[in-house]
Amino acid sequence: MSKIVVIDPGHGGKDPGACANGLKEKDIVLKISKYAKDYLEDGYEGVKVYLTRSTDVFLELSERAKFANNKKADLFVSNHINAGGGTGFESYVYTTINGGTTEKMRSAVHNEVMTVYKGFRDRGKKKANLAVVRETAMEAMLLEHLFIDTKKDADFLKLDDNLKAIAKAEANGIAKALGLKPKTVKKEAPKKEAPKKDIPKKDGKLSKVQVGAFADPKNAEKLAAELKKKGYKPFITKE
Ligand SMILES: [Zn+2]
Structure with a gap:
């Protein structure tokens, strides 16, 4: 049985998310999410990835959760960019999570993604009552990739190669969380x-x-x- 992953690019359409330094949150998280889907499906066996949106459209938070529930996903990962003048990376699971599978999966993804953010603060593995992690029936997490309104963070997010590196690490973390096997390269001797x-x-x-x-x-x-x-x-x- 294939594992099903739903990746959720936050915001979209009329809701741009946080905007600063010439960047819009909705655009960056869409790119990261699309790259992560490709890295997962191209690099690993037995996984199907659905995006809650693959274009610039608006979705309610409850629609995102319902989408993942309907797909009977094994894991839900929501991508966001932080704002408010801080710096670095942090991740969220639902308030009542206390250890267990969700915490293990979150740690796997958090630790892999953090390897890309060398020189940035690890703001920690946090908990919050966020709609998308509350209303999803499966293991769920939300990632806040750096701060759009901090120049150092925004400069990092401006480079497409960095977004690809973030997505690749996120894909590797998800693969670890779900125990996926890397695809074997056909031409290898x-x-x-x-x-x-x-x-x-x-x-x-x-x-x-x-x-x-x-x-x-x-x-x-x-x-x-x-x-x-x-x-x-x-x-x-x-x-
Ligand atoms: Zn956001």
Whole structure:
């Protein structure tokens, strides 16, 4: 069974969220959320990601929660940008959460995302009575990615590469939270096989290289043992 994740880009449409330094919260969280969906679905097996909105439209908070409940999601993650003159990253779960699965999942996501915010404050793992974490039936969290009205934070959020890094960390955190397996890269060479030292010719015959000739067979065995350790397949012939 695939895991279902709902990622919720906050605000949208007539509600821009916080605006400062030439940025609008609704635009940044939409980008982060879209990138996170791609990273999760491209990088991990057995996961389906739905976004509450994938365009610039307005949704009520209760509609976002209802959307996740209807999808029977395993995890709900809402993306926001903070405002009010602070700096750094913080995350929220519902007020009554006390340890348990939700707290473990939140920690997994919080810790992964925080790796991208080097040089910014970790404002902590917090609790609040927020509608989207209260009304969702599954594990739910809300992330506040830096402060839009603090220049240092806003400058970081202005770079698309940084938004991608945030999204990738968020995807990795969600994968950890849900125990998802990374997709295996198809073209990767099998690792278990010993290196091949025989070079096949075009006609299928092997070219062989003699590495020693000894009067004392013990010396031949010694060299054969050394070659074996190095991954060769030596054999001794007597002529
Ligand atoms: Zn917000």
